[in-house]
Amino acid sequence: METMQLGRTDLRVAPLGVGAWAWGDKLFWQFGKGYDRQDAHAAITTTLAAGIDFFDTAEVYGAGQSEKILGEYLREKNPRVVLATKFLPYPWRWSSATLLPALRASLARLGLPRVDLYQVHQPLPPVAPEAWMAAMADAFDAGLTRAVGVSNYNAAWTRRAQRALQARNIPLATNQVHYSLLNRKMERDGTWEACAELGVTIIAYSPIEMGLLTGKYTPDNPPPGVRAWRYTREYLTRIQPVIACLREIGAARGGKTPSQVALNWTMCKGTLPIPGAKNARQAQENAGALGWRLSAAEVAALDAVSATFAEKKSRG
Numbered sequence: 001m002e003t004m005q006l007g008r009t010d011l012r013v014a015p016l017g018v019g020a021w022a023w024g025d026k027l028f029w030q031f032g033k034g035y036d037r038q039d040a041h042a043a044i045t046t047t048l049a050a051g052i053d054f055f056d057t058a059e060v061y062g063a064g065q066s067e068k069i070l071g072e073y074l075r076e077k078n079p080r081v082v083l084a085t086k087f088l089p090y091p092w093r094w095s096s097a098t099l100l101p102a103l104r105a106s107l108a109r110l111g112l113p114r115v116d117l118y119q120v121h122q123p124l125p126p127v128a129p130e131a132w133m134a135a136m137a138d139a140f141d142a143g144l145t146r147a148v149g150v151s152n153y154n155a156a157w158t159r160r161a162q163r164a165l166q167a168r169n170i171p172l173a174t175n176q177v178h179y180s181l182l183n184r185k186m187e188r189d190g191t192w193e194a195c196a197e198l199g200v201t202i203i204a205y206s207p208i209e210m211g212l213l214t215g216k217y218t219p220d221n222p223p224p225g226v227r228a229w230r231y232t233r234e235y236l237t238r239i240q241p242v243i244a245c246l247r248e249i250g251a252a253r254g255g256k257t258p259s260q261v262a263l264n265w266t267m268c269k270g271t272l273p274i275p276g277a278k279n280a281r282q283a284q285e286n287a288g289a290l291g292w293r294l295s296a297a298e299v300a301a302l303d304a305v306s307a308t309f310a311e312k313k314s315r316g
Contacts, residue, residue, distance in 0.1 A: 001014055001015075001051045001290065001291075002015060003015070004201070004272060005201070006082075006117065006147060006149075006173045006174055006201050006272075007147070007149075007171050007172060007173030007174055007199055007200050007201050008171040008173070008199045009146070009147045009171055009173045011082055011116055011117070011146060011147055011173070013053055013054040013082045013272065014051055014052045014053050014054060014290070015267050015272065015290070016052055016054075016263065016267065016272070016273055016274075016275075016286065016287070016289055016290055017052060017053075017054030017055065017056060017203070017272055017273070017274040018043070018044075018047050018052060018054070018055055018056070018274055018275065018276065018277055018283070018286065019056050019057075019205055019274035019275060019276045020040075020055060020056060020057040020058075020061060020066045020069075020070060020276070021057075021058070021061050021066065021276055022035075022040075022276045022277075022278050023037075023040040023057075023061070023062065023065065023066040023069045023070070024040075024061060024062025024063075024064075024065025024066045024068070024069055025061055025062040025065070025066070026062070027226070028225065028226050028227075029225070029276075029278070030224070030225050031062060031065070034278075035278040035279050037069055037072075039278060039279040039280070040069050040073075040278070040279075041069070041072075041073050042279060042280040042283075043277040043278065043279050043280055043282065043283040044070070044073050044283075045077075045280070046277075046280040046283035046284050046287070047277065047283045047286070047287070048079050048081070050283070050284070050287035050290065051287075051290070052286075052287060052290075053079075053080065053081050053082055054081070054082045054084070054272070054274070055070060055081055055082070055083050055084065056084045056085075056086075056176070056203065056205075056274045057070055057083075057084070057085045057086075058085055058086035058088065058121055059085065059086065059087065059088060059102060059105065059106050059109075060086070060088045060121065064105075064106075064109050067085060067106055067109035067110050068109045068110075070083070070110060071109055071110040071111040071112070072111075074110070074111065074112070075111045082116045082117070083110070083112070083115050083116050083117070084115065084116060084117035084118070084119060084149070084174075085106050085110070085115050085117075085118060085119070086118070086119040086120070086121040086151060086176075087099055087102050087103065087106075087118065087119070087120055087121060087132075088121040088122060089120060089121070089122060089124045089127055089132065090124075091124065093127070094126070094127060095127070096127060096131040096132055096134055096135040097135070099132065099135035099136065099138075099139065100135060100138065100139060100142075100144070103115075103118060103139055103144055103145070104144070107144065113143075113144075114143055114144050114145055114146065115144070115145050115146070116145070116146045116147060117145065117146065117147045117148075117149050117173060117174065118136065118139060118144070118145035118147075118148060118149070119148075119149035119150055119151050119174065119176060120132050120136070120149075120150045120151065120153075120161075121151050121152070122151065122152050123150075123152060123153050123154070123157045128160075129150075129153070129157050129160045129161045129164065130160060130161075130164040132161075133148070133161050133164035133165050133168075134164065134168075136148045136165070136170075137164075137165060137168040137170050140168075140170050141168075147171075147173040147174075148165060148170055148171075148172060148173060149172070149173050149174035149175065149176065149203070150172065150174070150175050150176070151175065151176035151177070151203075151205075152176070152177060152178075153175050153177075153191075154189060154190070154191055155189065155190035155191045155193065155194035156190075158172070158175055158191065158194045158195060158198065158200065159194055159198070162198045162200065171199070172198065172200050173200065173201060174200060174201045174202070174203050174272075175191070175195050175200050175201075175202055175203070176202075176203035176204075176205055176274075177191060177202060177203070177204065177205070178204075178205055178206050179202065179204035179205070179206075179207065179266060179269075179271055179273075180204070180206055180207050180208065180209045180213065180262065180266065181209070181213060181242055181246075181262055181265060181302060181306040182209045182212065182213070182239060182242065182306065183206070183209065184306065184307075186202070201271075201272060202270070202271040202272070203271065203272045203273075203274060204266045204271040204272065204273040204274065205274055207262065207263055207266045207271075207273035207274070207275050208259045208262050208263065208275050209262075210223070210227055210230075211223055211227070212231060212236075212239060213242070213243070213246065213258055213259055213262040214257070214258055214259040215243045215246065215247060215257070215258040215259070217231075217236060218236060218240075219233045219234075219236045219237045222236060241305050242302075242305050242306050243258055245301060245302060245305045246258035246259075246261045246262055246302070249261050249294070249298050249301070249302070253292065256288065256289075256292075257285060257288065259275070259285060259286070259289075260285065260286075260288045260289040261289075261294070261302075263275060263286065263289035264289045264292065264293065264294050265294060265299060265302050267289065267293075268293060268294050268299050269299075273289075
């Protein structure tokens, strides 16, 4: 399988990863209702069997449960993976000195001596990005992470983070942002351009828009839980042309599903998508996005049909 480099580091991964937000999260994803720890472990097994080796989690996912679920699997099976987790700069974490203890707590939950990629989860003031990058550089120099990334950073903060790390001779490897056919904000706000200029890999989270681009949700069949509030009937009606285009291209591609086409689109854009997978079936469907590539005409068709939706949500 082809691989992609994470920024200007020596880390290489499959061009598709998996996001572990749903593993342990009861509030948003209703962990324990319809899927459980065994299902998550089955998703990991299926993901690895497909040649996908990049896993992204965070200390906040399921209040640490996602890291524990991943850690249990890694200790039992000992597979070769590239593992990323994230530090959330809560408002009460007013000092950069809080980063190293948080990283060590994540490592304890994972049962690992270090992670491959450690990321700042959000650009939350008042602590400046330079302060967090100084702490990240300390973590790198201590051997607790092999690479440094950020998440949800705009163009200006990405450049500031890169400059701060560069002063310590450390590359900024990644910027993890929300990116899908229904959220293309980073293409217009300068983030895409900044990352390309700096050699920073874009990790695309929510690449199938929390299940909306699977095609299984309609105005008469909204997603469950919090997502039902987030995506209104009107919004689900508006996105149906995008779903129809995904279905049409998938049918022409020998029966590829809407989500597989949507994931392939994000890969064609040069990003590393990290869809979630609650179970083995979802992991297998994600893997179906690998091994083929949309044509330039197909990418253009999806660009056109999705352009009017931009990053606009149904509420807020």
